Amino acid sequence: MSEFSVHPLLESGTVTVKDVRCRGTCRHRSAEECARATHLVFPYRGVYLRHVDDDQSVADANHVLFFNTAQGYRVSHPVDGGDSSLVLAVSPELLRELAPAELLQRDEEPSFRMQSLRIDPRAQALVALLRHSLAHGGIEPLEAEGLALTLVCRSLGPRTTHATGATQGRRRLVDRVKLLLAADLGRQWKLADIAAEIGGSPVYLTQAFQQVEGVPLHRYHLRLRLARALDQLARCEDVSALAQDLGFSSHSHFAASFKQTYGRTPSEFRASALAKSA
Numbered sequence: 001m002s003e004f005s006v007h008p009l010l011e012s013g014t015v016t017v018k019d020v021r022c023r024g025t026c027r028h029r030s031a032e033e034c035a036r037a038t039h040l041v042f043p044y045r046g047v048y049l050r051h052v053d054d055d056q057s058v059a060d061a062n063h064v065l066f067f068n069t070a071q072g073y074r075v076s077h078p079v080d081g082g083d084s085s086l087v088l089a090v091s092p093e094l095l096r097e098l099a100p101a102e103l104l105q106r107d108e109e110p111s112f113r114m115q116s117l118r119i120d121p122r123a124q125a126l127v128a129l130l131r132h133s134l135a136h137g138g139i140e141p142l143e144a145e146g147l148a149l150t151l152v153c154r155s156l157g158p159r160t161t162h163a164t165g166a167t168q169g170r171r172r173l174v175d176r177v178k179l180l181l182a183a184d185l186g187r188q189w190k191l192a193d194i195a196a197e198i199g200g201s202p203v204y205l206t207q208a209f210q211q212v213e214g215v216p217l218h219r220y221h222l223r224l225r226l227a228r229a230l231d232q233l234a235r236c237e238d239v240s241a242l243a244q245d246l247g248f249s250s251h252s253h254f255a256a257s258f259k260q261t262y263g264r265t266p267s268e269f270r271a272s273a274l275a276k277s278a
Contacts, residue, residue, distance in 0.1 A: 003022060003023050003025060003026070004020065004021065004022050004023075005020070005021045006018055006019075006020050006021075007019040007020075007021075007135075009131070009134035009135065010134055010141065010144050010145075010148070012141055012144075012145050014090065014091060014094065014145055015088065015089070015090050015144075015145050015148045015149065016039075016088070016089045016090075017086065017087070017088050017130065017131075017134060017144070017148055018086075018087045018088075019084065019085075019086060019087075019131060019135070020041075020084070020085050020086075020087050021082065021083070021084045021085075022046075022048070022075075022077075022082050022083050022084070023082045024046065024048065024077035024079075024080065024081060024082035024083055025077070025082075026075065026076060026077055027076065027077055027078065028076055029051055029074040029075070029076045030074050030075045030076065031074070032072045032073065032074055033072070033073055033074070033075070034070060034071065034072050034073070035067040035068060035069060035070070035071060035073075036069065037069055037089055038066070038067065038068050038069045038089070038092070038095065038109065038110055038111055038112070039066075039067050039087055039088060039089035040064050040065070040066060040067075040087070040088045040089070040152065040155065041059070041064065041065040041066075041067055041085045041086075041087050041088075042061075042064050042065075042085055042086040042087075042088065042119075042123075042127045042151075042155075043059045043060055043061055043063065043065070043083055043084070043085045044061050044084055044085065044086060044127055044128065044131070044227060044230070044231050045061070045083060045084040045228070045231050046060075046079070046081050046082050046083030046084060046182075047059060047060045047079050047083060047178070047179060047182035047183075048075055048076065048077045048078075048079075048083050049075065049076045049077075049078060049175075049179075050065060050073055050074075050075055050115060050116075051073060051074040051075070051076065052071065052072070052073045052115055055115060055168075056115075056172075056175065057115040057116040058116075058175050058178045058179065058182075059083065059085070059116070060178060060182055060224060061124060061223070061224055061227035061228070061231075062118055062119065062124075062213075062220060062223055062224060062227070063116045063117065063118055063119060064116060064117055064119050064123070064155045065115060065116045066111075066112035066114065066115060066116065066117075068111035068112060069109045069111055070109075071111065078179055079179055079182055079183045080183075084231075086127050086130065086131050088148055088151065088152065090148075090149070090152065092109055092110050094149075095110045095152075096110050098149065098152050098153055098156065099112075099152075099156050100156060100157075100158065103156060117155065117156070118213055118214065118215075119154070119155050120154070121223060121226070121261045121262055122154055122262075123151060123154045123155045124223065124226075124227050124230060124262075125230060125262045125269070126147065126150060126151040126154060127151065127230075128227075128230035128231060128233075128234075128269075128273065129147065129269075129272065129273055130144065130147050130148060130151060132234045132273035132274065133147075133273060133275075135234075136234075136274060138273075138274060138275055166208070166211045166212045170208045170211065170212055171212055173198070173200065173205070173208055174208055174209050174212040174213065176198050177194060177198055177205065177209060177217070178220075180194060180197055180198065181194075181220070181221050181224060182224065185224060185225050185228055185246060185247070186225075186244075186245050186246050186247040187247060188247050189221065191205070191206065191217070194217075205217070222257065222261070223261065225246045225247060225248075226246075226257065226258055226261050226262070228246060229242060229243075229246060229254070229258060229266065230262075230269070233266055233269060233270045233273070234270060234273050234274055236270075239251060239254070239255075239266055239267075242254075243255075254266070
């Protein structure tokens with residue numbers, strides 16, 4: 001069985017969208033790979049580590065990762081379960097137009113200065129809406145192109161992204177916290193439990209996480225859980241069971257958290273994702 005499966009969802013000449021799934025059997029660093037073109041990767045299920053030289057980035061549903069043309073990288077999977085990502089590419093000319101200049105290097109081919117950026121809940125919802133709509137044929141190509149470009153703009157916009165200025169030591173510490181949270185999304189973590197698993201004081205962990213990610217640890221964890229719900233809702237028959245699996249105390253608690261984060265109820269999102277084009 002292949003380690004990867006790639007499902008093309010859209011190829012318009014302007015925008016390419018693929019659903020890429022990995023079994024995640026490689027626990028240690030893989031052999032070096034190289035992207036043929038610069039593209040944006042939006043993990044929506046599972047987690048992995050991407051290594052570029054001595055730098056690493058946690059790939060989870062709270063981030064967009066940048067795979068630059070001709071840039072070597074390695075991947076490892078410290079958490080079982082594999083991963084899935086929506087992979088999006090636009091033409092070099094369009095990428096230069098969409099991306100803020102401060103995010104790009106001054107190369108002939110557009111490439112990003114950093115490995116990843118944190119995205120906001122609106123971008124998470126756009127990832128899920130685009131993927132679900134394309135997967136079941138509920139969206140026309142022109143609308144899908146517009147949605148994809150909106151996702152790129154949203155993900156790269158200064159009001160919705162976060163790039164950290166923390167030291168590498170703090171970033172590595174926070175990476176360990178992210179992997180811990182992703183390994184058991186449904187667990188109702190306590191700060192003392194995280195500190196015991198990771199090492200260090202609860203206060204230091206809280207401060208480091210806020211500096212690196214720009215949001216409190218509990219909110220980061222909540223968004224991971226809700227992003228998993230975005231992935232599952234289109235084919236979920238028992239929302240109450242899903243809420244329980246994700247660690248919510250009740251269906252109403254889940255629905256309230258979902259609406260507060262994404263601006264619509266789970267049933268409204270499901271209806272939108274599965275709507276057929278007129």
